[in-house]
Amino acid sequence: MHSKHTEIFGILGFPLGHTLSPWIHNTLFQLSDYDAVYLVFENEGWKELGLKPLLDLGVKGVSVTIPFKEWAYTQAEKVCEASKAMLASNTLLLREGIEAVNTDGxxxxxxxxxxxxxxxxxxxxxxxxxxxxxxxxxxxxxxxxxxxxxxxxxxxxxxxxxxxxxxxxxxxxxxxxxxxxxxxxxxxxxxxxxxxxxxxxxxxxxxxxxxxxxxxxxxxxxxxxxxxxxxxxxxxxxxxxxxxxxxxxxxxxxxGYHMLLFQGIRQFELFTNTKVKPKWIKKVESILLHELKKRK
Structure with missing residues (x-):
């Protein structure tokens, strides 16, 4: 159940019809009893819109996928070393200012x-x-x-x-x-x-x-x-x-899906400040595999 304390996270990109990120994050919220929800923010015009709509909504963090990773990097006040080297970020933390992180590598x-x-x-x-x-x-x-x-x-x-x-x-x-x-x-x-x-x-x-x-x-x-x-x-x-x-x-x-799994797990840890337990990883992996097999 969601309450007024439920934190909002999500994925920002276009197109996002096939994204598996909500499966990863919402499963981890459930397993960790963390009061949050992970939504899909699909829009072609993020560069024009900017992050204001998300900040106004109170979103605490987003995963960023193509074609917005380079743009996401330019939106942050604080950036991690990996983002600097790549000039691209796949994660934005929106708690205190805007921080860009890259968990792909x-x-x-x-x-x-x-x-x-x-x-x-x-x-x-x-x-x-x-x-x-x-x-x-x-x-x-x-x-x-x-x-x-x-x-x-x-x-x-x-x-x-x-x-x-x-x-x-x-x-x-x-x-x-x-x-x-x-x-x-x-x-x-x-x-x-x-x-x-x-x-x-x-x-x-x-x-x-x-x-x-x-x-x-x-x-x-x-x-x-x-x-x-x-x-x-x-x-x-x-x-x-x-x-x-x-x-x-x-x-x-x-x-290949292990990279998706582990970069998502790292994002979840950054979003929530919670350490993922090995048994949660197994659970998320089986759900991910099940979803991928359905898409054949």
Whole structure:
């Protein structure tokens, strides 16, 4: 039941017909007994409207999705490090002033750590391959940098991260925003195929494979072996062609919807100042999976 004390949160974007965020947040409010509701604020004109309608309504925080992440970043008085590096935010906290946070990268890191913490060990000799150079790649690379550098405290990082993308400018921007670290480099598709044994984690961040998006998978079945772990952040469909190819070769798979799950959990923690319990995560994951399966 909602009372006059019920706090309002929501998601801001366009279009939002398929958003799964309300399932995540409303389930967590229920499980944690937190008196709040999470609504869908779908509008094409947020840039013109500004945040005033939400502030007038007393909204305490919003998730922000495309195409408004860059705009959201410009609306805040206070911004987190990840937002600064990416010039984009997926979360606005509206309690005391406007604070912008980006939980996309941390959601990806959480997904990888849950699968196998060793995959982000800076002392490992194998390399990480990141496919794509858009906003998601930027956020994930920022969080990988924090993880590798944080776990290695001033020692040199053995683990290399290679970027395979077409957009030279975007790759340069990523390198600069991370301070041109020695562990980050670019590769061509030919190099990747030749040196496939050198990689253990492959992170696919492009929209290829997403429902309604055409294009051939960037890597084919010649590439994958059972020594690889593939994290394709596309979650609709649940299994992209790239995931199917990797699975046939017995590669390890990190489900794409885990990123959605963990970035949402981090948002909930920021919204409510409540720590999520492991059993809640299991519950939310099963609801999310159920919803995604219905959309086939």
């Amino acid at each position: 941390s959601g990806a890191i959480q997904s990888i750590l849950q699968s196998n913490p060793e995959l982000l060990n800076p002392k490992r000799s194998k390399n990480i391959l990141v496919l794509g150079s858009g906003g998601s790649a930027k956020g994930i690379l920022f969080s990988i940098a924090k993880e590798l550098e944080g776990r290695n405290k001033n020692q040199s990082i053995h683990r290399k991260v290679h970027l395979l993308a077409r957009n030279e400018t975007a790759m340069s921007e990523i390198e600069q925003s991370l301070g041109n670290p020695s562990w980050l480099g670019r590769v061509t598709k030919e190099q990747v195929i030749q040196e496939k044994e050198e990689y253990d984690l492959i992170i696919h961040t492009t929209p290829i494979g997403m429902k309604g998006v055409g294009g051939e998978p960037i890597l084919d079945s010649q590439f994958f072996t059972k020594k690889h772990t593939l994290f394709d952040i596309v979650y609709n469909p649940l299994e992209t062609d790239l995931v199917k190819i990797a699975k046939q070769k017995k590669a390890n798979i990190i489900p």
